[in-house]
Amino acid sequence: MKKKEDILKNGPIPAHVGIIMDGNGRWAEKKGLPRKEGHQAGAEVIEPLLDSAMKIGVKAVSLYAFSVENWSRPVSEIRGLWSLLEYFFSEKLELIKSKKIRIIHSGSLSKLPPKTKNVILKSIEETKNNKGIILNFCINYGGRQEIVRSVNEWIKVRKPNEMITEKKIGQYLYTRGLPELDLMIRTSGECRISNFLLWQCAYAEFVFTDTLWPDFDEDSFYKAIGEFQKRERRFGGI
């Protein structure tokens, strides 16, 4: 069992952690439950995870809750996810506010049901001045789409003959102002990035764990941090 104190003396703490919360469906199937119960159990993991992240001084957590590719799932599952998001952003909002968490969103909300969109926008608005950890919810998000969008946003203000630069792309990403992504975690044994934070993960460390997302507890999180602390990050140097 890794403790906060061990983690803090072990090495650097990642400023920004991205998480691909995978394995809800398999978690439910293993228990003979409908998939939606896996998503429900997955949603309950988020708030304790933020507590664990705050305890060690992580500044931002980006969670992949729905990708642009997830629209290919059965409509009933998608509807269930919107209900779950509505539940999360309404029922947990007071708790989130009391912990000074700031919610931001990456992705496009335009195709979401109005009710879902509104609870998300309300949470963003009501937490915008909070100075605690940043919770970046990635909903209807795709990394490629984010980069294309960023370039298009820049084109709108482009001066004649001006060239695109890395800095300019960064300024129009959803994650502008957030610390660099240091650590990317994917649960459930899959070892791929699935269009998540493509630009941001250029120098991130990756930790893949077999644990299914609904089972991902403080111990699992601190193990991933411990793994990160063992890595030698050279950023292209020697």
Ligand code: FPP
């Ligand atoms: C991947 O598991 C998970 C998702 C596509 C959705 C992630 C959503 C949550 C963790 C809950 C969302 C709720 C809130 C409040 C954000 P999977 O369904 O692909 O699992 P499988 O690979 O085992 O089938």
